[in-house]
Amino acid sequence: xxxxxxxGRTNVGKSTxxxxxxxxxxxIVHDEPGITRDRKEGTATLGDISFKVIDTAxxxxxxxxxxxxxxxxxxxIEEADIILAVVDARSGLTTLDEKMATELxxxxxxxxxxxxxxxxxQHTGDFYALGLGSPLKISGEHxxxxxxxxxxxxxxxxxxxxxxxxxxxxxxFEEEETKEEEPKNRxxxxxxxxxxNVGKSTxxxxxxxxxxxxxxPEAGVTRDAITIPWNWRGHDILLTDTAGLRKRGKVTNQVxxxxxxxxxxxxxxxEVVILVLDANVPMEKQDLIIASKVLNEGRCLLIALNKWDxxxxxxxxxxxxxxxxxxxxxxxxxxxxxxxxxxxxxxLDRLMSDVFDLYHLWNKRVPTHKLNTFLQTMTQAHPTPxxxxxxxxxxxxxxxxxxxxxxxxxFSSNPDQLPESYLRYLSNGLRERYxxxxxxxxxxxxxxxxxxxxxxxxxxxxxxxAKIMEKKQAKGKPKPKSKVKQGPKSLHREKRRK
Numbered sequence: 001x002x003x004x005x006x007x008g009r010t011n012v013g014k015s016t017x018x019x020x021x022x023x024x025x026x027x028i029v030h031d032e033p034g035i036t037r038d039r040k041e042g043t044a045t046l047g048d049i050s051f052k053v054i055d056t057a058x059x060x061x062x063x064x065x066x067x068x069x070x071x072x073x074x075x076x077i078e079e080a081d082i083i084l085a086v087v088d089a090r091s092g093l094t095t096l097d098e099k100m101a102t103e104l105x106x107x108x109x110x111x112x113x114x115x116x117x118x119x120x121x122q123h124t125g126d127f128y129a130l131g132l133g134s135p136l137k138i139s140g141e142h143x144x145x146x147x148x149x150x151x152x153x154x155x156x157x158x159x160x161x162x163x164x165x166x167x168x169x170x171x172x173f174e175e176e177e178t179k180e181e182e183p184k185n186r187x188x189x190x191x192x193x194x195x196x197n198v199g200k201s202t203x204x205x206x207x208x209x210x211x212x213x214x215x216x217p218e219a220g221v222t223r224d225a226i227t228i229p230w231n232w233r234g235h236d237i238l239l240t241d242t243a244g245l246r247k248r249g250k251v252t253n254q255v256x257x258x259x260x261x262x263x264x265x266x267x268x269x270x271e272v273v274i275l276v277l278d279a280n281v282p283m284e285k286q287d288l289i290i291a292s293k294v295l296n297e298g299r300c301l302l303i304a305l306n307k308w309d310x311x312x313x314x315x316x317x318x319x320x321x322x323x324x325x326x327x328x329x330x331x332x333x334x335x336x337x338x339x340x341x342x343x344x345x346x347x348l349d350r351l352m353s354d355v356f357d358l359y360h361l362w363n364k365r366v367p368t369h370k371l372n373t374f375l376q377t378m379t380q381a382h383p384t385p386x387x388x389x390x391x392x393x394x395x396x397x398x399x400x401x402x403x404x405x406x407x408x409x410x411f412s413s414n415p416d417q418l419p420e421s422y423l424r425y426l427s428n429g430l431r432e433r434y435x436x437x438x439x440x441x442x443x444x445x446x447x448x449x450x451x452x453x454x455x456x457x458x459x460x461x462x463x464x465x466a467k468i469m470e471k472k473q474a475k476g477k478p479k480p481k482s483k484v485k486q487g488p489k490s491l492h493r494e495k496r497r498k
Contacts, residue, residue: 001050002081002156002157003054004081005077007056007059008085012088013088014055015029017116017140019140037069037214039212040226042055046154049158059096060096064216065214065216072214077104082111085112086114087113087115093127097127097130101132112152113133115127118137118138124137136148188237190237190273190274190355191242192276193267195278195286196246197218197220198278198306204228213226225242226241228240240270245263245286270299274303278307279310279311279317279339283321283324288329295440300405302358303335305317305339308340308347309346336438361435365406366400378425382425385419393414393417394412397411405440408441408443411447415447
């Protein structure tokens with residue numbers, strides 16, 4: 001599959017075009033320039049051609065962060081087979097456009113010049129001075145000119161054969177949707193989350209073994225959730241780096257709010273989540289909020305204490321963290337805690353091994369006969385509480401209805417009065433008996449239906465229908481003459497007649 005890189009200065013509409021080609025809102029789009037900082041990849045389809053597309057950071061004036069962003073863009077240019085150079089048709093030619101064109105003219109790869117935001121009659125003649133060919137008028141927001149872009153890309157991706165006749169392509173760019181079939185061996189979805197500036201991107205770069213993501217001492221460098229395909233010891237993984245999550249009250253910028261929504265979406269779609277903490281400031285209130293969010297979504301959770309190489313009293317810090325976990329996250333006991341260093345790579349092998357161990361537990365299924373034996377043992381050791389009718393709440397039957405996370409159902413004739421404390425007692429017993437330590441468990445109570453209830457309803461319905469038929473038949477028969485009792489006045493009248 002060919003790779004297409006979208007490059008240009010800031011705020012020319014690269015991310016909008018990227019979302020248009022992918023037919024999904026994958027990249028954050030905002031009026032503020034410089035939103036995109038890392039390379040974001042996606043799969044695009046136009047008509048009968050498919051290709052990999054890379055959204056890059058915009059070219060800015062020289063600064064430490066801008067230089068690092070441009071290095072990421074240069075990596076995308078080296079990786080790409082085709083380059084889409086995007087300029088702004090409204091604002092016209094700028095010095096940054098000329099600087100970008102100078103860089104692209106030195107690359108021995110096909111370049112397509114796109115004049116974006118050309119909804120009106122904008123003049124694009126000045127862009128010929130860039131030396132990148134004739135500018136193609138498009139609008140990434142409204143989809144104008146995408147069919148012309150398709151013709152250019154098709155020539156480069158699928159060049160026509162000499163003996164092949166030209167055929168007209170008839171399709172709609174607006175209504176077409178691609179459906180990707182899910183493979184049998186799906187890659188594990190792993191998300192890296194945490195507060196800003198705890199070293200998430202540094203950790204991802206260390207895992208990948210290359211400078212794939214932008215890092216820096218400033219907080220909030222990462223804005224988009226970047227998903228990268230990766231293979232660890234023969235296991236396929238979709239590794240997602242996310243933006244840092246701060247307290248809601250401190251989020252005043254709209255861009256940061258959109259980034260937080262993107263991070264929460266990554267948690268929803270992940271299977272295993274690594275919560276990265278700064279070992280110098282371990283487990284603040286915001287960390288507990290993030291951990292609770294992950295567990296409430298039923299995802300596997302691991303905690304990574306980053307920057308461990310800078311800690312002076314390691315055992316004291318680790319004991320304090322584990323005590324706080326026991327107090328604050330009682331719903332999941334035994335959450336794996338790893339001490340790591342994103343800079344040196346210390347502890348990453350043990351961390352990744354635990355990721356797959358926890359993932360297999362998350363997919364574990366317990367046979368029904370074992371669950372019912374377990375339920376009987378637990379109720380004998382600690383009987384259920386007494387209900388309002390003066391009898392103990394019966395626990396009739398238990399089964400596992402789903403996994404990912406393990407979800408169990410217990411049938412009872414009076415489930416509403418069972419307290420939460422007894423369900424926690426059963427959850428802890430399941431963890432100990434079947435090794436589900438550190439995995440979120442869900443237990444639901446359902447009312448057991450009476451097996452004879454349907455037959456009783458049928459009998460009642462038959463009796464009701466019989467009574468209705470009897471009443472109808474009685475209405476159809478003639479009424480018999482009733483003998484009227486004669487009173488004293490009627491007797492007196494009869495005597496006078498005689």
